Each structure stands twice: as C-alpha cells, then as structure tokens.
Amino acid sequence: MMPVVVAAAPVVGLINQPVGVAHYLVVGAIMFVCGIVCMAMKRNALGVLMGIELVLNGANVNFVAFASPYLQGEGSRSLGLDGQVIALFVILLAAAEAAVALAITLNFYNNHATVDVDRADDLKG
Amino acid sequence: MDLSVTLPQLLGLAWLLPLVSFLVILFFGPRMGHHGRNAAWVATGAIGTSLVLSLAAFVSWLGAHPVTAVHHGGDHGAAHAGDHAEASGHAEASGHAAAVEGSHGAGHDAAHHGPVAYSGDWYTLYDGGRLRLSIGWYIDSLTVLMFVVVTFIATCIHVYASGYMHDELHEVTDHEVTLADGHHLHRPGRFPRFFQALSLFCFSMLGIVIAGNLAMVFIFWELVGICSWFLIGFYYERKSASTAANKAFIVNRVGDFGMLIGLMALWGALGTLHFADATAAGPDGRQVTRPGLFSLVRPAATGHALRVPDGMVEFAAADKVAGTPAGEVASRVDTWRAEGFGRWLLFIAGVGIFCGCVGKSAQFPLFVWLPDAMEGPTPVSALVHSATMVAAGVYLVGRFFPVLSPDVLLVIAYTGAITLFIAATIALVANDIKRVLAYSTVSQLGYMMLALGVGGWVAGLFHLVTHAFFKSLLFLCSGSVIHACHTNDMRKMGGLARVMPYTAGTMLVGCLAIIGAGIPFVIGLSGYYSKDSILAQALSFAQANPRHAILFYAVAGGAALTAFYMFRLWFMTFAGEPRDHHVAEHAHESPQVMVMPLVVLAVLAVVAGWTLPGGFGIANLLEQSRPAGTVETATGGCAFGQTLTVPAEYLSHGEPFHSVATWTAFGTALGGVLLAAAMYVWRVISPAAVAALFRPVSTFLANRWYVDELYHALFVVPAHGLAAVASGIDQGLIDPLINFLAWTTRQVAAVDAWIDRTFIDGLVNTTANATWALGLELKKLQTGSLRQYVTFIVAGVVALFVIASIFFREAFAG
Numbered sequence: 001m002m003p004v005v006v007a008a009a010p011v012v013g014l015i016n017q018p019v020g021v022a023h024y025l026v027v028g029a030i031m032f033v034c035g036i037v038c039m040a041m042k043r044n045a046l047g048v049l050m051g052i053e054l055v056l057n058g059a060n061v062n063f064v065a066f067a068s069p070y071l072q073g074e075g076s077r078s079l080g081l082d083g084q085v086i087a088l089f090v091i092l093l094a095a096a097e098a099a100v101a102l103a104i105t106l107n108f109y110n111n112h113a114t115v116d117v118d119r120a121d122d123l124k125g
Numbered sequence: 126m127d128l129s130v131t132l133p134q135l136l137g138l139a140w141l142l143p144l145v146s147f148l149v150i151l152f153f154g155p156r157m158g159h160h161g162r163n164a165a166w167v168a169t170g171a172i173g174t175s176l177v178l179s180l181a182a183f184v185s186w187l188g189a190h191p192v193t194a195v196h197h198g199g200d201h202g203a204a205h206a207g208d209h210a211e212a213s214g215h216a217e218a219s220g221h222a223a224a225v226e227g228s229h230g231a232g233h234d235a236a237h238h239g240p241v242a243y244s245g246d247w248y249t250l251y252d253g254g255r256l257r258l259s260i261g262w263y264i265d266s267l268t269v270l271m272f273v274v275v276t277f278i279a280t281c282i283h284v285y286a287s288g289y290m291h292d293e294l295h296e297v298t299d300h301e302v303t304l305a306d307g308h309h310l311h312r313p314g315r316f317p318r319f320f321q322a323l324s325l326f327c328f329s330m331l332g333i334v335i336a337g338n339l340a341m342v343f344i345f346w347e348l349v350g351i352c353s354w355f356l357i358g359f360y361y362e363r364k365s366a367s368t369a370a371n372k373a374f375i376v377n378r379v380g381d382f383g384m385l386i387g388l389m390a391l392w393g394a395l396g397t398l399h400f401a402d403a404t405a406a407g408p409d410g411r412q413v414t415r416p417g418l419f420s421l422v423r424p425a426a427t428g429h430a431l432r433v434p435d436g437m438v439e440f441a442a443a444d445k446v447a448g449t450p451a452g453e454v455a456s457r458v459d460t461w462r463a464e465g466f467g468r469w470l471l472f473i474a475g476v477g478i479f480c481g482c483v484g485k486s487a488q489f490p491l492f493v494w495l496p497d498a499m500e501g502p503t504p505v506s507a508l509v510h511s512a513t514m515v516a517a518g519v520y521l522v523g524r525f526f527p528v529l530s531p532d533v534l535l536v537i538a539y540t541g542a543i544t545l546f547i548a549a550t551i552a553l554v555a556n557d558i559k560r561v562l563a564y565s566t567v568s569q570l571g572y573m574m575l576a577l578g579v580g581g582w583v584a585g586l587f588h589l590v591t592h593a594f595f596k597s598l599l600f601l602c603s604g605s606v607i608h609a610c611h612t613n614d615m616r617k618m619g620g621l622a623r624v625m626p627y628t629a630g631t632m633l634v635g636c637l638a639i640i641g642a643g644i645p646f647v648i649g650l651s652g653y654y655s656k657d658s659i660l661a662q663a664l665s666f667a668q669a670n671p672r673h674a675i676l677f678y679a680v681a682g683g684a685a686l687t688a689f690y691m692f693r694l695w696f697m698t699f700a701g702e703p704r705d706h707h708v709a710e711h712a713h714e715s716p717q718v719m720v721m722p723l724v725v726l727a728v729l730a731v732v733a734g735w736t737l738p739g740g741f742g743i744a745n746l747l748e749q750s751r752p753a754g755t756v757e758t759a760t761g762g763c764a765f766g767q768t769l770t771v772p773a774e775y776l777s778h779g780e781p782f783h784s785v786a787t788w789t790a791f792g793t794a795l796g797g798v799l800l801a802a803a804m805y806v807w808r809v810i811s812p813a814a815v816a817a818l819f820r821p822v823s824t825f826l827a828n829r830w831y832v833d834e835l836y837h838a839l840f841v842v843p844a845h846g847l848a849a850v851a852s853g854i855d856q857g858l859i860d861p862l863i864n865f866l867a868w869t870t871r872q873v874a875a876v877d878a879w880i881d882r883t884f885i886d887g888l889v890n891t892t893a894n895a896t897w898a899l900g901l902e903l904k905k906l907q908t909g910s911l912r913q914y915v916t917f918i919v920a921g922v923v924a925l926f927v928i929a930s931i932f933f934r935e936a937f938a939g
Binding site (some may be wrong): 036039040041042043048117118120121122123124 | 907908909910911912915916919
C-alpha cells in the first residue's frame with residue numbers, strides 16, 4: 001500500500017508544475033485506462049474496437065513523450081525521433097488491425113444479426 | 126564283338142528300363158487312359174524290352190563262351206595253382222571297360238583258371254583315401270543267367286497281372302475292410318500304382334544282380350525291401366495287409382543290421398567293397414591295381430585257396446602291429462595269421478552278410494515274414510517268391526561265396542537245414558493254398574542255402590533258377606484258382622480239374638517239378654536235376670564230415686515232406702468231388718491273358734534243368750562262373766575248433782553219390798505222393814484220424830511251431846512292455862512335472878497381472894484422471910466472453926505490477 005500512497009503525492013503536485021513529460025504521461029495513462037474500461041464494459045463490438053484505439057493511442061502518447069529532447073542526454077547520437085517513428089508504426093498497425101476487426105465484426109453480424117460481443121461465445125469451453 | 130563293352134551296355138539298359146517305366150508311371154500314371162489302363166503296357170513293355178536285351182546278352186555270352194560239358198578227372202594237380210591271374214576284367218573308374226579274360230575259351234576249363242567275369246564302374250560316386258564308392262557292374266554267367274530268369278519271370282507276371290488286377294481299373298469295394306459306419310470300404314482303383322511298384326521292384330532286383338560291389342548291393346537290397354513293403358501292403362486299408370507289410374519290412378531290417386556289421390567288418394579291415402580287382406591310374410600316372418574282395422580273400426599266390434587277408438590279420442592284431450616297427454609288419458603277418466588272428470573277423474564278415482540273406486531269403490529264424498507276405502496280390506507273391514526278393518538272398522550268398530570261410534558255410538548249411546525242415550512240416554497242415562506255397566518257398570530256399578553251405582555252389586544256384594520257374598508257375602496257378610473261387614481255403618475247393626483244365630494241368634507240372642519227379646537216370650523235370658545235385662552234394666559232405674550227416678537226412682526227409690504237401694495241395698484243390706458247391710458253381714477257367722503265362726512257365730519248369738547233347742545246360746553255364754579256388758576239395762580249420770572238409774562238387778556227380786541221391790530222391794518223392802494220394806484220393810487213411818492220433822504234433826504244426834507266438838512273447842510283448850513303462854513314465858512323471866510347471870507359471874502370472882492392474886494401470890489411470898479433471902476445471906475459464914477476457918488481462922497486468930512492486934521493488938528502483 002505504501003508505494004501507491006506515496007506515488008499519489010507527486011501526481012497532485014503536477015498541477016503546480018510547468019507542462020513537462022510527466023504531464024503527457026498522465027494524459028497517456030488516463031487514455032489507456034479509459035480504453036481498457038471501454039473494452040471491458042462495452043457490449044457493442046464497435047465500442048470495444050474504439051477502446052482498443054484509445055489504448056493504442058495512450059501508448060503512443062507515452063512513446064512521443066519519452067522521445068522529448070529534454071530527456072535525452074547531450075551525448076545522444078540519435079536523431080531523437082525514435083518515439084515518433086514507433087508511434088507511426090503503432091498507428092499503422094492499428095489501422096490494419098481495425099480493418100481486420102471490422103471485417104470480423106461484419107461477418108459476425110451477417111451470421112448472428114448482432115454485434116453484441118456477449119453473444120459471441122461460440123468458442124466457449 | 127567286345128563283350129566287355131557290349132555286356133555292360135545291354136544289361137545296363139535292361140536294368141534301367143524298369144526305372145524309366147517307374148518314373149513314367151509315377152508322373153503320368155493317372156493320365157494314362159481310363160484309370161491308368163495303359164500303365165500296364167508301359168511296365169510290360171519296359172520289362173519285355175529288358176528281357177529281349179537280356180536274351181541278347183545271353184546269346185552274345187554263349188557266342189563268346191560256349192557252354193560245354195565240364196569234365197573233371199583226377200588229373201587236377203597243383204600245376205595250375207596260382208599260375209593265372211584271376212580273370213576278372215579290369216576297368217578304369219571312368220567306365221571304360223577293358224575286361225580281359227585270363228584265357229580264351231575259359232568255359233572249357235574253368236577249373237584251371239578263375240571264372241570269366243567282366244567288371245567296371247559306370248560312375249564313381251567318391252574316390253579318396255580308403256573310400257571308393259561307385260555304381261559298377263560285375264558280369265559273369267551267373268549275372269547273365271539271373272538277368273534272363275528275372276526279366277523272363279517278371280514279364281510273365283506283368284502279363285498275368287494286367288489280367289489279374291483288372292478289378293483295380295474301376296471303383297473298388299473292398300469286402301475285407303469294414304468301416305466304422307458298417308459299410309465296406311469304397312475306394313478308387315490303383316491300377317497304375319501297382320505297375321509302378323512292380324517296375325521299381327524289377328529295377329531294384331536287377332540292380333542287385335548286376336552290382337559290382339557290396340555297397341551297391343546294399344542300396345538295391347534296401348530298395349527291394351521298400352518295394353516289397355509297397356506291394357505286400359498294396360491293400361493297405363486291410364489291417365492284415367498293412368501289418369504284413371510292416372512285418373516284412375521290420376524283420377528284414379533285423380537281417381540288414383547283421384549285413385551292415387558284415388559290411389563294416391569288410392570295409393574297416395580291407396578298405397574295399399568291390400568284388401573284382403580294378404585298375405586305375407594312380408596319382409603319379411602309373412596304373413595301379415586295387416584288389417577286390419575276391420582276390421584279397423583268395424589270392425592267386427595261394428592258388429585261390431581261402432586265406433585270411435592281410436588287412437584282417439593286421440586289423441585283428443592291432444596291438445602287435447603297434448608294437449612292431451613299420452618295416453617289419455609285412456614280414457610278420459604270416460606268423461600272426463598262423464596264430465589265428467583275423468579268422469574271427471572273416472567269420473563275422475561272412476556271417477554278417479549272411480544275416481542279410483537270412484532276412485531277405487526268409488531263413489530261420491527270420492522266415493516269419495514270408496507267409497504273411499501272402500496278403501499282397503497274388504502276382505506280387507509270385508514275383509517275391511520266385512525271381513526277386515527271396516532269390517536275392519541266395520544270389521548274394523552265391524556271389525559272395527569266395528569270401529565265405531568253411532565255418533560260415535557250416536552256419537549257412539545248418540540254417541538251411543533247420544529252415545527247410547520247419548517250413549516243410551508247417552506246410553503239411555496249412556489249409557490256405559497260398560500259405561502252403563509260401564512255406565514251400567521257405568523250405569526250398571532252405572534247400573538252396575544248405576546246398577551252398579555244403580559246397581554245392583552250382584547245385585544251390587541251379588536250384589534257385591529252376592525253383593524260380595516252377596514256383597512262379599505254382600503261384601500264378603494258385604492265383605488263377607483264387608481268381609476263380611474267390612477264396613484261399615483249400616477245404617472249400619476240390620474237383621476243380623474239370624472246370625479249370627489248363628490251371629490244373631500246369632499246376633500238376635509245377636508240383637511234379639518241385640518234388641523233383643523224373644525217371645531215374647533217364648529224364649526228369651527241372652527239379653529232378655537240381656534237387657538231385659543238392660542231395661548228392663549233401664551226401665558227399667556228410668561222408669566227408671560224418672558228424673554233420675544230419676544235413677543229408679534233413680534234405681532227404683525234406684524231399685518226402687515236399688512231395689506230400691505239394692500233392693496234398695493238388696489233390697485237395699483239383700481232385701475228387703467239390704466240397705463247397707457254392708464255390709464250385711462259380712469256378713471258371715481264367716482268361717487267356719492269365720493262362721498264357723502259365724503254359725509258358727510250365728514248359729520252362731519242365732525243360733529248365735535239361736542238359737542238351739553237347740553239354741549246353743544251366744548247370745554247365747553256371748559252372749563257368751564257379752568262384753576261383755572252389756573247384757577242389759578244401760579242408761580248412763573252423764572257428765569252432767574243428768576241421769571241416771568241403772568236398773569238391775564234381776565228386777558228387779560221380780558214383781556212388783549220384784545213384785544214391787537219385788534213388789533217395791525218387792523213393793522219398795514217391796513215398797510222399799503215395800501217402801498224399803492215400804489220404805486225399807483213395808481215402809484209405811483219414812487225415813482227421815491221423816491228425817487226432819498225433820494231436821499234440823498236428824496242433825504244434827498248425828500253430829506254425831509257435832514261432833510267431835514265441836516272437837510275440839520274446840520281442841513284441843517286451844517291446845510293448847517297454848513302451849508301457851515309457852508311457853507310464855511319460856504320463857506319471859513327465860506330464861505331472863510339465864503340468865506343475867504350467868500351474869506355477871499360471872500362478873506367478875496371476876500375481877503379476879494383479880500387480881499390473883492395480884499399480885501400473887492405477888498409476889496411469891490416476892494420472893489420466895487428474896489431467897482430465899484439471900482439464901474440466903480449466904474449461905470453465907474459457908467462457909467465450911470477450912469482455913471477461915479483457916478484464917482478466919487487466920487484472921493480470923495489475924496483479925503483475927503489484928507483485929513486481931512488492932517483491933522486486935529493489936530491482937526496479939535501481
């Protein structure tokens with residue numbers, strides 16, 4: 001319990017701070033949690049897909065934030081674009097994944113006349 | 126014409142033709158016409174061609190060695206002793222005969238030289254060290270004569286059998302075999318099978334006759350045995366026939382065991398089984414003469430007098446040889462020979478070979494198989510009893526004669542005497558027509574053996590030839606009678622002469638021939654000459670050795686018995702009134718094909734013994750082959766510690782032996798015939814009254830001297846007892862042991878199975894069940910709800926974070 005309680009204090013203190021990497025991380029975390037909750041709660045398959053997008057993009061925010069030049073030392077030899085590049089990959093993957101998922105959803109709808117994921121229990125053990 | 130080339134070719138072909146016939150019928154028999162009808166033609170054609178070839182050989186022999194009367198005078202001095210090499214032909218192992226007689230025209234004075242003989246090898250099976258095995262020939266006038274006799278009689282019997290066996294051409298119902306369901310046996314005919322065996326039989330017998338060495342003799346000896354087994358057991362569904370076949374085979378094996386001992390004694394000591402000398406190129410290219418048995422035992426150096434061969438002396442004196450320097454052995458052999466070494470070995474060799482002859486020629490004590498051999502078809506009986514099987518034994522004694530020492534001859538003579546007496550007495554009371562003839566055969570074989578044993582080489586073999594003719598005639602006649610009456614029992618016959626004139630007439634000729642009927646000193650049937658010469662030789666022997674006079678009385682008494690039982694047979698069968706009208710009504714003369722051989726054989730039974738003016742005759746022909754060194758009277762030590770004189774045979778042709786023998790034979794035969802006539806024709810003496818008067822004797826004879834019973838008690842019962850003991854041990858000891866082991870194994874296996882099922886299977890099943898249960902439990906997690914999975918993922922990630930935060934804080938903090 002101790003670390004959680006201790007960890008809460010700096011987050012509260014962020015309000016008084018100028019906007020930095022930590023703030024972006026908080027936004028990313030909130031987006032991530034929202035996405036998870038969306039995935040876990042929505043019965044509509046399209047809602048679940050949206051939750052997935054939120055989760056992916058929450059992660060993207062983190063990648064971009066960590067790619068901030070302020071976090072990189074003087075001796076860094078990289079271009080400083082690693083995070084952005086990975087974020088682009090993730091977006092690309094998310095687009096592909098969304099296409100496949102939408103196709104599955106469409107087929108599911110054709111077979112079951114619904115997009116309720118609770119009804120998709122054909123593989124139940 | 127070179128006889129040394131043509132004779133082996135002619136006789137070899139005559140020998141092999143029956144084999145070809147056998148093979149052809151064996152492979153194609155059932156396809157030869159309806160039920161193999163044509164098999165008879167093949168077999169008869171083969172043996173007939175053999176007869177023609179044998180006759181050609183006979184004629185060419187006569188052309189080269191004319192048969193003339195042999196004159197023996199007192200001018201036989203020692204001058205000719207040892208001056209001529211034995212005339213046996215020499216031949217190379219490759220089969221190129223180079224036979225050369227010791228002198229030309231040896232038939233004129235065979236007495237002065239060895240006999241004329243051709244020998245050689247067709248095929249050498251093995252030649253190395255002391256071992257030489259070959260298929261070869263030894264041909265002298267005896268061989269040629271036997272070929273003619275065997276093929277002639279076999280041809281007659283083949284012709285006769287093609288009529289006699291016609292029942293076998295269709296389905297046969299054997300009324301003597303009752304099956305378990307009460308019906309008689311119904312079987313297909315076996316016509317080809319009969320002729321197939323007959324051909325093999327002829328081939329085997331001719332093989333014995335032509336054989337050039339004892340090993341080859343032994344091979345064909347056994348082949349004859351197996352053929353007799355086939356033929357005696359031809360009706361093998363009948364228990365009596367199969368038993369008789371087995372009996373003949375087993376009894377012959379007993380004799381053959383002795384023969385094997387004889388062969389081993391000869392081979393072990395002398396290293397050869399060949400009769401005649403052979404010349405072959407040695408390893409260094411020089412011609413090497415390998416002496417045969419005859420010249421080893423009767424070397425030219427001793428004037429062909431019998432001498433224990435060096436090999437046997439050294440073999441017997443092995444201890445002394447071992448203690449003598451190698452160079453001096455040869456010089457001391459004579460000393461050892463004088464001490465008696467090797468004499469017993471020669472005796473054993475001779476008696477051993479004779480043992481085989483005892484079995485084959487049905488001599489005492491192995492004669493029991495021959496009467497039982499009547500179970501075969503009658504043509505087989507005729508063949509077995511005249512020209513083939515039983516003749517083989519006498520023939521071998523004759524062929525092997527030079528090697529037989531005086532003591533062996535004494536054994537042979539006494540065996541013959543006992544045999545002829547026992548068999549003749551049994552024949553007196555037998556009622557089965559074929560059994561009377563069977564015992565008569567045994568008795569006549571006894572005559573031949575006795576004749577050979579007392580030194581009558583020509584007499585014994587002469588009787589063999591004449592007997593072959595009249596005994597096959599008698600058997601074929603009896604077959605004709607049986608064919609007509611469908612019974613063997615003479616008590617149901619009688620008066621058949623009216624319905625079967627040819628059979629009755631020819632059989633009368635046969636009976637007269639076998640008793641030696643003739644007008645004394647003028648002319649007679651074949652048996653008259655051969656039997657007289659046996660009697661004369663026995664008398665001559667009895668005079669030279671008074672302590673063995675009983676041999677002569679046995680012969681004379683046997684002659685009376687022969688006359689009685691033969692005419693008892695003829696009178697009971699053909700004379701008087703029919704005793705059984707049922708039988709008499711059905712009786713009929715046999716078909717032409719059966720009567721023809723009878724007439725031909727009857728003619729020969731009359732003339733076979735005649736000597737034509739100029740000296741041509743079987744006796745003089747045989748004289749050409751008289752073994753070297755047996756011309757003169759021989760006096761020799763006997764293994765039994767006596768001195769034995771074997772008188773020269775020509776002495777018995779002179780007075781007083783000849784006339785005494787002739788009158789004795791005439792008197793005894795006449796007495797026997799008159800007694801038979803008195804009992805069975807004129808009814809002066811009642812047979813029943815005589816039988817009653819001598820009740821114990823007649824019962825004893827009717828039971829065949831209880832010999833079968835004796836053997837049963839001595840050999841069969843102990844054998845059965847031994848078998849019972851062995852069976853008891855088997856069932857009482859071995860079986861329980863096996864059963865106990867099996868039971869133990871079962872118990873161990875049961876425990877093992879329990880362990881397997883309980884523990885091993887239990888472990889496996891428990892594992893499987895646990896896995897199964899776990900699977901069932903885990904299945905519940907697989908809900909199929911997507912939202913639940915997401916929740917699990919989140920919960921899992923949170924849990925991982927919490928665990929990492931609590932337990933690995935230090936690691937992350939770093």
